[in-house]
Amino acid sequence: MSNLSVNQAANWHLPQPYNTRHVLFALIALLILAVSGVRMEVPRMVHDTVQGVGYAVGLADESPVATGVKRIAESIWPLRISEETEISRIENFDRENLPWLSRVEVIETKMQRMNTDTLRLEETIESKEVLIKPLGYLSHVLLKMLETLEMALWGTLLSVLLSIPLAYFAAANYAPNRFAYNLSRSTISLFRAIPELVSALFLVLAFGFGPIAGFLALGIHGAGFLGKFYAEDIENADRGPQEALQSIGAGKVKTLWYGVLPQVMPQYIAYTLYIFDRNVRMATVIGIVGAGGIGLELKGRFDMFNFDHVGTILVIIFLTVFLLDQFSARLRSRIL
Numbered sequence: 001m002s003n004l005s006v007n008q009a010a011n012w013h014l015p016q017p018y019n020t021r022h023v024l025f026a027l028i029a030l031l032i033l034a035v036s037g038v039r040m041e042v043p044r045m046v047h048d049t050v051q052g053v054g055y056a057v058g059l060a061d062e063s064p065v066a067t068g069v070k071r072i073a074e075s076i077w078p079l080r081i082s083e084e085t086e087i088s089r090i091e092n093f094d095r096e097n098l099p100w101l102s103r104v105e106v107i108e109t110k111m112q113r114m115n116t117d118t119l120r121l122e123e124t125i126e127s128k129e130v131l132i133k134p135l136g137y138l139s140h141v142l143l144k145m146l147e148t149l150e151m152a153l154w155g156t157l158l159s160v161l162l163s164i165p166l167a168y169f170a171a172a173n174y175a176p177n178r179f180a181y182n183l184s185r186s187t188i189s190l191f192r193a194i195p196e197l198v199s200a201l202f203l204v205l206a207f208g209f210g211p212i213a214g215f216l217a218l219g220i221h222g223a224g225f226l227g228k229f230y231a232e233d234i235e236n237a238d239r240g241p242q243e244a245l246q247s248i249g250a251g252k253v254k255t256l257w258y259g260v261l262p263q264v265m266p267q268y269i270a271y272t273l274y275i276f277d278r279n280v281r282m283a284t285v286i287g288i289v290g291a292g293g294i295g296l297e298l299k300g301r302f303d304m305f306n307f308d309h310v311g312t313i314l315v316i317i318f319l320t321v322f323l324l325d326q327f328s329a330r331l332r333s334r335i336l
Contacts, residue, residue, distance in 0.1 A: 048063070048064065048065045049065065051063045051065065051066075052065035052066040052069070072307070075305075075307035075308070076307050076308060076310065076311030076314075077308070077311065078308065079308060079311045079312045079315060080137055080306070080308035080309045080311070080312050081134070081135060081137055081138040081312060082132060082133060082134050082135070082136055082137060082138075083132070083133045083136025083137040083140065084107075084130045084131070084132050084133075085130060085131045085133075086128055086129070086130055086131075087104065087128075087129040087130065087131055090131065093131075098131070099131075099133060101133065101134050101135065102131055102132060102133045102134075102136075103131075103132050104129055104130070104131055104132070105129070105130055105132055106127055106128070106129055106130075107127070107128055107129075107130055109125070109126045109127075109128070110123055110124070110125055111123070111124050111125075111126055112124075137309065137312065138312065140297075141294065141297065141312055141313055141316050142316065144293060144294040144296075144297050145294050145316050145317070145320055147211060147292060147293050147294070148280065148283045148284060148287070148292075148293035148294045148295070148320075149280060149283075149320070150211070150215075151211050151214045151215045151218065151279070151283045151291075151292060151293050152215075152218065152276055152279035152280040152282075152283045153276070154211075154215040154218075154219070155214070155215040155216075155217075155218025155219040155222060155279045155283070156218070156219070156222060156272065156275055156276040156279055157219070158215065158216070158218075158219025158220075158222075158223070159218070159219045159220075159221075159222030159223045159225075159226050159272075159275055159279075160226060160272060162191075162219065162220070162223035162226075162227070163222075163223045163226035163227040163230055164230070166184050166187060166188055166223065166227035166230075166231070167184075167226070167227050167230030167231040167234060168184075168231075168234075168256070169181060169183070169184035170184035170185050170188055170227060170228075170231035171231045171234040171235050172235055173234070173235055174234060174252055174256060184227070184231075185231075187227075188223075188224050188227040188228050188231070189224070190224070191220050191221060191223050191224030191227070192221065192224030192225060192228065193224075194220070194221065195221065196217045196218055196221045196282050196285070196286050197217075197285060197286055197288075197289060199216075199217040199220055199221065200213050200214060200217035200286040200289050200291040201289050203216050203217055203291070204289060204290045204291055209290040209291075209292070209296075210290075210291070210292045211291070211292030211293065212292075213286075213290070213291040213292070214283060214286050214287065214291035214292040214293055215283075217286055217291060218279045218282060218283060218286070221282075222275045222278070222279060225271075225275060226271055226272065226275060229267070229268075229271045230264075230268060230271070233263075233264040233267050233268070234256070234260055234264065237259075237260045237263045237264055238263060241258075241259040241260075241262075241263070242255050242259040242260060244259070245258060245259045269332070270332060273328045273331065273332060274328075276328075277321075277324055277325065277328055280320065280321060280324055281321060283295065284298065284317055287299070294313060294316070294317065297313060298310065298313050298314075301313065
């Protein structure tokens, strides 16, 4: 080994991964987080959470958080799957032709009424006949969940249809001119910038309450994401097959069809499945503003403090999302 190599080896040192500028940047970031944390009441959140954990393990005498959680759990459980309807409110009720598994029961209710003679509250018992459907509310929630899935499906379909032309013109290597490229990119950004809940509010005003506003809101927002992902994959596709097709005279459309789509199709399927999964979850939220689906039922039951009904709805939503996730994973493994 030469003297020069020996001197270079002796003088070699590992450069420091962090310098003063990095430390200063980290301190500024921590300062910003500290100020923001106070505004977001993070210290109180930590204190209440620790107090709640201490109450759960017997180290604290009381905890508002633990008390609130316990009250919610007691209100939700047991879950409500049956449905009760007063017979007096059912038109043309036929006692001889009851729905499947249904039965008629007499329910007695104790009430306090003012006696006009003695001016004292007296306990009275009122009786009423009700039709009980053991699985009535569960079937109602399942139908609402089916409507939510249909909203997610149509929203995803609309997203794909809108994003295909947007992605073509938003890909720099396929856009016919700069104006079309900028217009498509701006449209994609606009669709992503408007949350589904906001667009659903305006669409409910235009189309009224129901699933139309719901799947339109999901479709428009999803088109912003799919348009961006589709366009970026077109731009990043391997240029070799495209150049080979162009060298034999293939136009842009044929080059895209035979040279790009076979490369990006697995990613496109994965993106689309993700948007569908996301739309199922978001469909439960936008229903709160009247855009159809199970979200509308959830808000109604929550406003009426029917927390046992709310618990049933939440369980159905969880099971649906879980099963959909399993289905999507299996479908991706088979296709991709």
